[in-house]
Each structure stands twice: as structure tokens, then as C-alpha cells.
Amino acid sequence: MSPVKVQKIVCIGAGYVGGPTCAVIAQKCPDIVVTIVDLNEARINAWNDEEYRLPIYEPGLVDVVRSCRGKNLFFSTDVDKGIQEADLIFVSVNTPTKKSGVGAGFAADLNYVELATRRIAAVATSNKIVVEKSTVPCRTAESMRTILEANAKPNCRFDILSNPEFLAEGTAINDLHKPDRVLIGSLQSAEGLDACQALSSVYAHWVPRERILTVGLWSSELSKLAANAMLAQRISSINALSAICEATGANIDEVANAVGYDSRIGPKFLKASVGFGGSCFQKDILNLVYLSESLHLPEIATYWRQVVEMNEHQKSRFAKRVVDTLFNTITNKRITVLGFAFKADTGDTRESAAITLIRDFMKEKANISLYDPQVEEAQIWQDLAEASPNLSLENIKKQVKICSSSLEACKDAEAVVIATEWKEFKQIDWEMVYQGMNKPAFVFDGRLLVDEDKLTKIGFKVITIGRGSL
């Protein structure tokens, strides 16, 4: 048997990963028809929007979709038809942390993966290559195989691959166009290797062969969790050092720079911050913690859990520094929060540090003015309500005001807190901001973004993460 030549791809899940990933596959493989399906009709309608108001904000994404939608790229809610017609199926559904039951708070909720897998088994009438794109615990492919084989129609074979995604939001299109590596895991059987070859040939349309790594299934699944854990660990390490800097007068930027010059360490991902956010770092590390505990490796679980605990500590440490600096009370004071997304260049707010900060400021009875250039208002209210379940939305709205510019948000404030590193916050007219604020006027820079000397000259008192305020 020789590898299948992939002609039709369906992707189940039109989210942050399925959408951009498969849009780029369509763009780079004009000979392949790609259909992205989702149960969420509103999301699919947005992907099909005539004015290209897509459901996610990602620089460069509109151009990719514009170049191939309606030609070889389609978005649909008809999941069954998509499955039936495809020879390769990406499963790119959400895998959030379980909220209840065994492993609640740690384990990945694999319900969506299982439902998608069962749907594939129920409706497929020909052989399929099924690709795990979602981030899943090690050995999930085995569960998928068991479900598929138990429910397969006669003469219908399924080959399962793991092909985790390493894109980061905000740079997704560039990451997909020029990936550091594409990782494909398969069984080492003849059929498994053929399936692996078929998927490799899809990526080989634009990714150099030496960057397409082929490994065993379990290594591939674990490598995804490992990569996120090690990236997050770097941030927790630099953030732990930022606390020492604040207490000693060392400067975290200088420390990170000096440390990063060591070619074994490297300069990337060493930016101290108010804490990492995003849908995956915390979830994937907790998943690794749960996996370690399930494997009776408690010391390993404790080691990785600390990365998340350090992140929580960083967020609460920063909120406390704001309160302490503002003479130990922010009750009835106006605090401006600039940025709500978990990082710049995305409208995504999942696990954003800004949510935790605002929750903590609300507990202190502060009034908050908030501005973010991308995040939708409805999303902000939903996130704040979820973070403070004891407060009604009506009460939250009494304490929080959403503004349409930085200048408006900073008016009459005692302090400005920078929570997201949006480029436009670098270009704020701080002279004008200063005039409109109460005095003393404080700026708390949680993203090492502003020019501290310049702001100090204007009259601000600037408190920066990882720098002493002596």
C-alpha cells in the first residue's frame, strides 16, 4: 500500500487553531479542498461574512481567507457532510480544563474530542486519516482509536495521527507560514507511517522537509504539553526574578538581557510581566500535573504545579503593589486599566491577567476605567462576571466603566495600570494624560512598556514590574 494523496480535508472546530491553520493549508495547497466545520452557527456565519468580519482577530488572517474562500476553502455547519467527503480529518476542538468530576481543575475535558470522534465513526463510509490537532493528554490517540474501531462501518479503516499546533495568537499567520517545526506522530506500523507520509506531503507544499519532524504518537502528544510547560516555566522564572529585582534595585530587563546572551539560554520569552495568560499555558501545565499524578509521580506533579502557582503569585503581588503604593487603600479611587486581552494583537481574553487584576481592584472597592483596542464589550462583561460570581452584573457595571480610548480611560484617575502590551499604549500622549489625572499621578507598568524617565520628568510616579521603586 502507498500513502494516500490527500485531496479533501475537513477540520472539525473553526476556532483560533482550526480556522487559521486550515485557512493557511488551503492557501498553500490550491490542489486540496479544505472545509472547516463547526457546530457553532454564529462562528461559521462570521467566517463566511461578506465584509470579512471574521470571528477572531489575527493580523494577516483576513488576507489569507480572502485569497481562497469560495475557491478551495469553505466554512460550514454541516459536520457530517464534511466528514463523509474528506480523506483527512483534523480534530481541532476545544480541550478546556475539567470543571467537575474526576480530575476537576486539572485534567483536560476530552468530551468535545470524544463527541467529534464518535461523529466521525458514525458517519464515515470510507477510510479516513484522523488527525489530533487539539492539545490532548498523552495516549489520547489510543482512546480515539478504540472508539473509532468499535464503531466503524465494515471495510472502513481509520489511521490516527497526532499533529499538535504550536502557533501563538497574534503571530499565528507568520507562525503557520514559517513554522519552527511541524510535528507529526504516528504508530510505527506500515499503515501509520503511510498516513504520516500523507500528512507530511500536505505540509511539504510550503514547509521545508527538514522542519517536518515525524515521531511516535505518544512522543508527539507529550511534546506539545512539554513545549508549553517549558515556555511558561521561563516566564515564571523571569517573573520570580522580577520580585527579587524589586526588592534589591536590580533591573529585570538588564538581568534578562544578560542572561539571554548565553546562547544556551537565548533571549526569547524572557519578558517579565504581570503574569502569563492565554487559553493554554495554565490548562496544559495543569494537564501535565494531572498526568504526572495519575502516573504516581507526585514530585513531578509538584514541580510543574509551581509554574502555575508562581504565575498566580505574580498577579496578586502586582495588584498588592498597586494598593500598597496608593497609600494602602484604593477604595473609591479611580484606577485605569489599559489592556484587557491576554497579550497584544489578539482580541482573546482567556485567562488574561487583566481579569484577575480588575477582580482584585473591585474587591478593594475601587472604580475602574478600562480600555482595550480589540476586545468586545460583551466579552469584558462576561469575563468580569465569571471572575466575580458573587457580584451581579449590575453591580459590576457600577464599578467598571469601559472606555473608547486611553485618554478617556485615564481621565480623573489616580493610577494607570498597563496590563497588555498594545503598541498604541507606547504612543500615548502622556503629557495630556497627566493633565487629566488626580495628583500624585501613578503609572504601574506591568509590561515594561513605557519610558520611565520620560514619564517621571512629566511628573508621574512610575512603578515598573521588576524594578525597585526606591
Ligand SMILES: NC(=O)C1=CN([C@@H]2O[C@H](COP(=O)(O)OP(=O)(O)OC[C@H]3O[C@@H](n4cnc5c(N)ncnc54)[C@H](O)[C@@H]3O)[C@@H](O)[C@H]2O)C=CC1
Ligand atoms: N488558541 C491557541 O492559540 C492554541 C490552541 N491549541 C489547542 O487547540 C485546540 C483548539 O483550541 P482553540 O481553537 O483555541 O479553541 P476554540 O474554542 O477557539 O475552538 C474550538 C471550536 O470547536 C468547536 N467544536 C467543539 N466540539 C465540536 C464538535 N463536536 N463538532 C464541531 N465543532 C465542535 C467549538 O464550537 C469551537 O468553535 C485546543 O486543544 C487548544 O489547546 C493549540 C495551539 C494554540
Ligand SMILES: O=C(O)[C@H]1O[C@H](OP(=O)(O)OP(=O)(O)OC[C@H]2O[C@@H](n3ccc(=O)[nH]c3=O)[C@H](O)[C@@H]2O)[C@H](O)[C@@H](O)[C@@H]1O
Ligand atoms: O498552545 C498554545 O495555545 C500556544 O500557547 C502559546 O501561545 P499564546 O498563548 O498564544 O501566546 P504567547 O506569546 O506564548 O503568550 C502567552 C502569555 O505569556 C505572556 N508572555 C510571553 C512571553 C514573555 O516573555 N513574557 C510573557 O509574559 C504573554 O503576554 C501571554 O500572556 C505558545 O507560545 C504557543 O507556541 C502555543 O501553541
